[in-house]
Amino acid sequence: MKSLNSIKKNKVDHTLHVHNKLLEIKNVKKYFPIKGGVLKRTVGQLKAVDDISFTIFKGETLGIVGESGSGKSTLGRTILRLTDPTEGKILFHGIDLAKLNQNQVRPYRKNMQIVFQDPFASLNSKMSVQQLVEEPLIVQGRLPKHERKKxxxxxIEKVGLRSSDVQKYPHEFSGGQRQRISIARALVMKPNFVICDEPVSALDVSIQSQVLNLMKDLQDELQLTYLFIAHDLSVVKHISDRVAVMYLGRFVELTTKKSLYQNPLHPYTQALLSSIPTIHIHPGQKEKREKIILKGDLPSPTNPPSGCAFHTRCPYAFKKCFEQRPQLQMVEKDHYVACHLYNPK
Structure with a gap:
């Protein structure tokens, strides 16, 4: 059985040395109105994504981690305009997608695709593999039938399935094979940017490494850029070049993979990393990391705390944390943190 430690390293070094901006997110917000009363008037806002800015460079993999309900998937869907942003700019190749209507966005969708979390729900059970993978080509282009088939x-062969599988239906495949079909459907248009919304969380551990290896190989071969959303810190560590930690609709830390896992600065990131299970091979082996137990639950995004959103659970919170919202700022080289501990005055 393969483990995540068996995942191959990228053949190409996708690092911050690649300075070609592919996607730039500026002050993006996504609020969902809360309706109440007989007349269904808006009585509040659910702040799923609350003023986020970052850049993705060509050829890299940016991982996003956080608890369930932190807004990771909503951010991904907003970037693709599957849901409209409340505010902010989504610059893809310099074009602000946030200003375009759905008809104007459509030509850009062939370059921006998504792999969903659940391969059982994301594939239409009444369509064959041929129909599922061919559908984007029909919607986006006017290729002759024989070219679409090719x-x-x-x-299909690139994702590790056989050519004879194209006549089968989703129920005839295992979970890992279904996710390969989902990946094939996302890549058939030859996009240069793919959002992976927890693509291996529904799979067995033995299958996860196979799918992640496939995605890395395809990234090298097809020159893809990934935004990889996950809650499993081990998966993110192996596939990402940079990692952003998200809490209650906001980024609290953003840095390189090496820096995040070796020197986490935000108290929330430290708590997340301390929760990773450690396997003791030798009897009597001591725990390497001190366990940090967070008190309380994730606050409601309908009524987030004032100041720093994490102060209700932070063991280091002081007066300023209750009053002012910390901004994401660089405290070390390529290491951004939103925490008053690094700017207490």
């Missing part, structure tokens, strides 16, 4: 066969 593209389907090519991408």
């Amino acid at each position: 593209k389907v066969y090519d991408i």
